Amino acid sequence: MRQMTKHQALTITPLPQDSELCELQAMLSRCMQCGTCTASCPNAQAMDLTPRQLWRLVQLGQLDRIFESRTFWMCSSCYTCWLRCPRDVEPTRAMAALKRLAGEHDRASRRKSAFYRAFAGNIRRYGRVQETALMSSYLTSLASPRRALEFTPIGMKMLGKGKLHPPSRAFAGRLELLFRKVDEMEERT
């Protein structure tokens, strides 16, 4: 009976045919579960699974459990784990890959990637990031007046220092052709 439960816990979710996921699993097959990444992570306290546990789930292909976790959304790309990893796994790269995979394959994760999508949209639209427009489109996409209000003090402070500007259109659309080409190339793979 006990064995049965154990077996059930290890049921492997069928994976979407995704070359990026295969690359990610190949890289993480080197992970020996030493936990150096977890010990090095400045945001580990705010994570539900430790980075080490996350890599184990990637090895096991348990994507649904990975997508339920907030761990990879808490990565601030500081590369401390990458620097210290004794097996040359590149954990920061893996965290970014999981953000992309979750954004693509998991409906519930779409909202969590809103900031990154707003950022990319801002670049596509303006060519060079326009910070005020970026923050307003991100906060609008959250549809949460409470979250928007949290940024009022910093907004006022920046306004007072003349750091907020209406978006410049000097490079608007400059990257559209390149974005379209990248879209086309990514659809091909």
Added chain:
Amino acid sequence: MTHHYAYYPGCSLLESAVEYDRSVRQVMDVLDAELTEIPDWTCCGASAVESVSRLLTYVLPARNLALVEQLMDVDDILVPCSACYLNLLRVVEDTRHDKKLLAQINEALSVEDLRYTGRAKPRHLLDILINDVGTGAIAARTERDMSGFSAAAYYGCQILRPYPVFDDPRQPRSMHLVLEALGVKPMAWDDEARCCGASLMVTKPEAALASVARILDSASQADAVVTVCPMCQINLEAYQSKAAGYGGPRETVSVVYLPQLMGLAFGCTEDELMLNKNMSLAPRFRAGMRQGWATQGSLEETVVEEA
């Protein structure tokens, strides 16, 4: 000797970090380095695009490298922003062995008749200061006596991780050397390369505020935290009152860009360095700017009088 660099300011330096752009240009001018902005440069993708598209992560910065290769007669690019520096450097490092990636990048760039070959070379401000300009030249330009000033050199993450090109990521020294050349005393502390939280400040503020609180707390004995990244700067200077609720210090910690401090030591004016744009300068720092830092005793008296 005059050095000549292509200059990639990056988007932030035209927006909320305009004082970083201004002070870099000012200080490099004093140090006889010539900067030419890359014509038609566009965003490198910052630290956000990697979470959306793997290919854009390479193509956006590569476009700027290709512009340098095709339109300019220099290879070295001065990059003051840590995220821009890493993004440009990642193209150089990852295409060196991955020819398939290089071909993909160039296929995308072909829509703009651009091509990246691997010649352009991104260089961080600290790298150029230490290895091209040299501490001797920096010391020679220093006009003010900065001997009473102690600084917490803050390196942040992305200039030495994951690619440690010009300094030791475990124990960075490059900014310490610049500070010593100015006559400033670098404070000994442990959080010099600890993450400030980066864009988690927007998406998961509670995690970033805990990091900022810890960094400010361990730097609070210094006269200023000195940064070389617009993201580190804004996280450390703009959220101090919020960070106080997470164990951060109650009193203002001054946070300045390295070239702003260099400019002050070189005798540049506050206007030339746009110090009016900084969001957290303690009264003690303001008094020091006007009266000098050499004699700490009289400075403290002035601050008390002002209060």
